[in-house]
Amino acid sequence: MNSNHSDGPVLPAGCARPGPMSQKLFDRMSRFVYEQVGIKLPGSKRVMLEARLQKRLRVLGMASYDQYVDYLFTEKGFDEELRNFIDVVTTNTTEFFREPRHFDYLTATLLPGWTADAVRLRAQRPLRVWSAGCSIGMEPYTLAMVLRDYQERTPGFSFSILATDISSRALQQAVRAVYDEERVHNVPDQFRKRYLLRSRDRSRRLVRIGPELRSAVRFERLNFMDPFSFSEPMDIIFCRNVIIYFDKPTQEGLFSRFCQCLRPGGHLFIGHSESLTGMALPLEQVAPTVYRRTR
Incomplete structure (x- = not known):
């Protein structure tokens, strides 16, 4: 899916950030990440996940992490948003001739x-x-x-x-x-x-x-x-x-x-x-x- 796809209006620049992600929601997303890609997300990664998901919320015109997860777990959201979500949670640290x-x-x-x-x-x-x-x-x-x-x-x-x-x-x-x-x-x-x-x-x-x-x-x-x-x-x-x-x-x-x-x-x-x-x-x-x- 193209990361510019939108199911709703894009929030205007400068709009309020979503409220903090609840521990319950983070635990749910952590289990989902482990099931999908095998990556463990410890509790210390909650702030990182919040920050990385903010761009996806803006692109999709969503106001909260709960709204995003509710969409992701639908059949349409799973088909259209899963790859973007995986891009959010994976880390791409690399360089040429690393460990020479x-x-x-x-x-x-x-x-x-x-x-x-x-x-x-x-x-x-x-x-x-x-x-x-x-x-x-x-x-x-x-x-x-x-x-x-x-x-x-x-x-x-x-x-x-x-x-x-x-x-x-x-x-x-x-x-x-x-x-x-x-x-x-x-x-x-x-x-x-x-x-x-x-x-x-x-x-x-x-x-x-x-x-x-x-x-x-x-x-x-x-x-x-x-x-x-x-x-x-x-x-x-x-x-x-x-x-x-x-x-x-x-x-x-x-x-x-x-x-x-x-x-x-x-x-x-x-x-x-x-x-x-x-x-x-x-x-x-x-x-x-x-x-x-x-x-």
Whole structure:
């Protein structure tokens, strides 16, 4: 649904803010968020939720959080507003070359090992990579830079990248691939020159990912709480700084499903603040927050 859709008159600028959200209503919405997307909203997030929902109330011409929830829980509201609501409650924090040691491991260890195995087994096929929880696209485009650079130096190497997120708004920005110039400060100079396009109007201070990389990434919307599978298993899964919003049982269940989608010998990368400790998973650690699927 287009976020500009309105079922009522837009409240004029400067109109009174809605009253505080009751604890009962917050609890109801918290349960709904957990059921829909697996995210736990502790009581400390109530003020955040109020602030983020105010824009949706203005767009829909609603005067209270109760009115919004009553609409959301109707069949029409569920169909038309749920994606906007999910965009409100999800957080899209990301940057290019975030946690750079992962990309160092990819370049120095994983990719040479992959190439050696392909030569030994005489099996030339694309390396399949999944950026799970890709936000506005900075992670998959970072992967595309690293993999394209390796491809240019390695005859016969090819790859495909799938990038998914639950937020329709984030995916729209990822596909557009336009970012503020200040957001690319972590991109190495040689990659900036090769893969980034600067706006002709330099005063706008915008850059866009070049078409070579945009065509290398396929974006799709995916809710981790829905069933998912792939026609062929993945060789690499990046799911970083995503599970911190889930409780422990949801985390373990999600990583178990990731393992089912990961080829034996394939690699899983998680965020440096995350841990798989205590989870019964067919994974062995090969580097900090890097795991390999056991055979």
